[in-house]
Amino acid sequence: MKAVMPMDEAVRQAVLGAIPRLRAFAISLCGNVDRADDLVQETMLRAFANIHSFQPGTNISAWLFTILRNHFRSEYRKRRREVEDVDGSYTESLKSQPEQPGHVEFGEFRQALVKLPADQREALILIGAAGFSYEDAAEICGCAVGTIKSRVNRARARLAELLSIKGGEAFGPDEATRAVLASGNN
Amino acid sequence: MNDRKAGSELPIEEAAFPAHKGPRAELGRNVQAKIGQQLRAMYDDVVKQGVPDRFIELLNQLDSATKK
Numbered sequence: 001m002k003a004v005m006p007m008d009e010a011v012r013q014a015v016l017g018a019i020p021r022l023r024a025f026a027i028s029l030c031g032n033v034d035r036a037d038d039l040v041q042e043t044m045l046r047a048f049a050n051i052h053s054f055q056p057g058t059n060i061s062a063w064l065f066t067i068l069r070n071h072f073r074s075e076y077r078k079r080r081r082e083v084e085d086v087d088g089s090y091t092e093s094l095k096s097q098p099e100q101p102g103h104v105e106f107g108e109f110r111q112a113l114v115k116l117p118a119d120q121r122e123a124l125i126l127i128g129a130a131g132f133s134y135e136d137a138a139e140i141c142g143c144a145v146g147t148i149k150s151r152v153n154r155a156r157a158r159l160a161e162l163l164s165i166k167g168g169e170a171f172g173p174d175e176a177t178r179a180v181l182a183s184g185n186n
Numbered sequence: 187m188n189d190r191k192a193g194s195e196l197p198i199e200e201a202a203f204p205a206h207k208g209p210r211a212e213l214g215r216n217v218q219a220k221i222g223q224q225l226r227a228m229y230d231d232v233v234k235q236g237v238p239d240r241f242i243e244l245l246n247q248l249d250s251a252t253k254k
Contacts, residue, residue: 012245019241024232041244048248106228113225128222129229160217 014060015047021061021130022068028125029072031114039075043068059136066140069122076118112162116155123151124159 022043026036046067047054054063113121119141126137127148138145 012249016237016242016245019237020233020235023235023238024229027232028229037238037240040241044241044244044248106224106231109224109228124225125229128225156218156221159221160214163221164213164217 011051011054011060015044015064018061018064019044022064025065025125025130026068026072028110028113028129029069029118029122031110039068039072042071046071062132062136062140065126065130065132069140073118109163112159115162116158120151120155120158123148124155127152 019040022040023036026039026043027033030036030039043064047064050067054060113124116124122141123137126132126140127134132140134145134148137148141148
């Protein structure tokens with residue numbers, strides 16, 4: 001066997017296919033597109049440097065998400081003194097992107113999301129958006145399944161709190177919510 | 187990693203939105219449904235952007251590096 005193996009075409013395709021989801025995960029985690037893309041790039045470099053530790057036949061996307069998550073957490077610890085996007089600079093950067101008609105604005109939602117503790121945020125994204133099972137999410141985060149479940153619950157409760165401060169109004173009231181609010185809530 | 191105590195596995199959602207039937211519980215479910223929708227929509231919005239060129243270039247570089 002050669003010391004350096006040529007990149008397996010299947011692995012290459014799998015990594016390529018995972019990039020859009022890795023970016024979505026990274027942006028949700030750090031709330032900043034440029035930083036997210038750096039996280040994804042570092043994830044790819046680490047993945048290929050450690051490709052021998054990947055077991056073919058296992059879930060490559062969970063493996064890549066694990067690398068990205070661990071890298072984010074170590075960066076996060078290093079950069080703890082830095083302020084996250086609470087000042088809305090990420091939201092500003094979003095505004096410069098062309099919006100399609102009817103495009104949903106996520107600015108407020110993202111701002112609420114970055115206010116969550118990192119462990120709750122990652123659990124919520126893995127379960128609620130990335131579609132991982134509780135078992136996979138536990139593996140990715142290196143914790144117990146029950147811990148993931150309680151983090152997701154806490155994250156949801158906290159987000160609801162952050163987003164419904166104004167009685168749900170700022171969160172885009174639909175007819176049902178409007179009816180509830182109109183009923184006087186007593 | 188496990189910097190948080192896993193001891194408080196309380197049903198937080200129930201604590202935040204008591205199960206009694208009424209406008210408040212209704213509002214809680216509504217907010218939770220919206221959170222789920224927004225979370226997926228935000229995530230999918232990025233997924234739909236596909237693979238930026240810089241990553242294709244990087245992959246090609248990694249590819250030729252491993253073939254040396």
